[in-house]
Amino acid sequence: MSNSTSLLSAWIDAELARLEGQGLRRRLQTRASPQGTTIVLEGQELLSFGSNDYLGLAADPRIDAAACEAVKQYGWGSGASPLITGRSEAHQQLEEEIAEFEGTEAALVFSSGFAANAGTIAALVGPGDVVFADRKNHASLLDGCRLSRADVRVYPHNDAAALESLLKKSKEHRRRLIVTDTLFSMDGDFAPLKELADLAERHGAMLLADEAHATGVFGQQGRGLAEYFQVENKIPVRIGTLSKALGGLGGFVAGERRLIEWLVNRARTYIFSTAMPAAVAAAARAALRIVRTEPWRRQELLERAEKLRKELAAQGWNLGPGAEGSGFRVQDPESDIPHSQIIPLRVGAPEKATHLSAELRCRGLFLPAVRPPTVPEGESCLRISLTCAHTEAMIARLLEELFGLCKDYERSK
Numbered sequence: 001m002s003n004s005t006s007l008l009s010a011w012i013d014a015e016l017a018r019l020e021g022q023g024l025r026r027r028l029q030t031r032a033s034p035q036g037t038t039i040v041l042e043g044q045e046l047l048s049f050g051s052n053d054y055l056g057l058a059a060d061p062r063i064d065a066a067a068c069e070a071v072k073q074y075g076w077g078s079g080a081s082p083l084i085t086g087r088s089e090a091h092q093q094l095e096e097e098i099a100e101f102e103g104t105e106a107a108l109v110f111s112s113g114f115a116a117n118a119g120t121i122a123a124l125v126g127p128g129d130v131v132f133a134d135r136k137n138h139a140s141l142l143d144g145c146r147l148s149r150a151d152v153r154v155y156p157h158n159d160a161a162a163l164e165s166l167l168k169k170s171k172e173h174r175r176r177l178i179v180t181d182t183l184f185s186m187d188g189d190f191a192p193l194k195e196l197a198d199l200a201e202r203h204g205a206m207l208l209a210d211e212a213h214a215t216g217v218f219g220q221q222g223r224g225l226a227e228y229f230q231v232e233n234k235i236p237v238r239i240g241t242l243s244k245a246l247g248g249l250g251g252f253v254a255g256e257r258r259l260i261e262w263l264v265n266r267a268r269t270y271i272f273s274t275a276m277p278a279a280v281a282a283a284a285r286a287a288l289r290i291v292r293t294e295p296w297r298r299q300e301l302l303e304r305a306e307k308l309r310k311e312l313a314a315q316g317w318n319l320g321p322g323a324e325g326s327g328f329r330v331q332d333p334e335s336d337i338p339h340s341q342i343i344p345l346r347v348g349a350p351e352k353a354t355h356l357s358a359e360l361r362c363r364g365l366f367l368p369a370v371r372p373p374t375v376p377e378g379e380s381c382l383r384i385s386l387t388c389a390h391t392e393a394m395i396a397r398l399l400e401e402l403f404g405l406c407k408d409y410e411r412s413k
């Protein structure tokens, strides 16, 4: 064994064993089918509730065709970072279409949502500045905060009052930035966007909203929760992904032209990274077209999610803060905002989540067990990600198997 190998094995083997013992070890799995509601994973055919392909577009033939056309026109690779020669007409057209869709002056496409978040935050604030972040923000937002070297103030999940008191205590800082997910990816609940926008305005802070899971799903036009809550013009930095409901890959920032110009000059994850292939941009254009012209996809998805939540609650599952009551703040109590397509079944301990996920898998269903550090200690869950491609029959099967599982679990106790 070489010396470098034993240096690694001295600690990695022990750490991995520790994760194993805590029920926290993660393992790679391989899919041998297109993404969708029925997948082949590790050789097993499964009814899957484990993708972010909310509008069922990841294997849409129209998008496949758009990507193939672009490969013929531009070749596969982009060959360089966007500021050198990597940015093609397909990228430019996509950016123009995103800006038009979002109703902003301009937009910029990054090669992932992670890169968009990390690069944008670090470009907006630095040493001497302060950034306020929800405790349950996505890892990419948190890493952007760390990367910026600004002071980071984490406020309790969706707690606007706590945020306000932190804002009042940060008068000495140069620039202030509030960052939040709009639809939280693990609990499926919403940020109080109106309250956050008001606070940002009152305290002279910039507001950055990450619509990763809401783009294409919420709002009349599918622009996300900022559209739904009618606060788009109060959120100067709007981020979305092309990787979830749009079924492809990439992230974008939409806003004023000066913001985009600044990012082109200062967002390191944009400047120092190869542009996405033109075909990926062309695929995103095709997906955006479908989002605009087929609103039934998001409408049906949210109707089914609402119904499924009710049925799961009736089975006795703990649906977390996305359920009625706690943490779920609706500005207008009269508005019956639909609950989201992300439905956590909170089970508490990571071992229990892993066990239930494995049981379901034996019965031909895939629901991921979500455990720390993705969620806080004690909040492990099975997560259901519903898509508009899930049929009534598939949902009925899910409910039936979950019901059987409850029964078995009770009996085994």
Ligand SMILES: *Cc1c(COP(=O)(O)O)cnc(C)c1O
Residues within 6 Å of the ligand: 112, 113, 114, 115, 117, 138, 140, 181, 185, 210, 212, 213, 241, 242, 243, 249, 250, 251
């Ligand atoms: C998935 C996700 C991202 C990252 O997007 P990718 O395009 O997958 O890199 C960013 N923010 C949130 C809230 C996410 O859930």
